Amino acid sequence: MFFEMTIQIRVNDFQKGQEWYETLLQRKPDYIPHEGFIEWEVTPGCWLQVAEGTPTEGSGPIRFGVKNIEIERERLIKELQIESFEVYSKEGVPVKWGTFQDPWGNLLGNYEYLDKKLEEDRLTQLLGSKE
Structure with missing residues (x-):
């Protein structure tokens, strides 16, 4: 049984990425577990993760x-x-x-x-x- 999900995307400029996604989602992240990684609970049980790294082409x-x-x-x-x-x-x-x-x-x-x-x-x- 599934009860939650996470979706991760990567950005190669983390500071700019955080600012961009804060504007997109109109709020600060809900969770910052460590440097280079942030999360928003977009709807109950559905998390969008933004991580520092190389974006995956075509995702x-x-x-x-x-x-x-x-x-x-x-x-x-x-x-x-x-x-x-x-x-x-x-x-x-x-x-x-x-x-x-x-x-x-x-x-x-x-x-x-x-x-x-x-x-x-x-x-x-x-x-x-x-x-």
């Missing part, structure tokens, strides 16, 4: 659920100077999504539920609230 994308992908895309372009990314949707797929890169080539992205009732149900299930 990802790691996508984060957001309530409004267009607003989040504009924030990322403004605050992190990422290149604009296209938002996609496809008939039969319950989300719209987009992918971008961090400065080290790690693929990241966002997705937004099209069905807001489903989104509300997921938030309540995961977090016990609608936020």
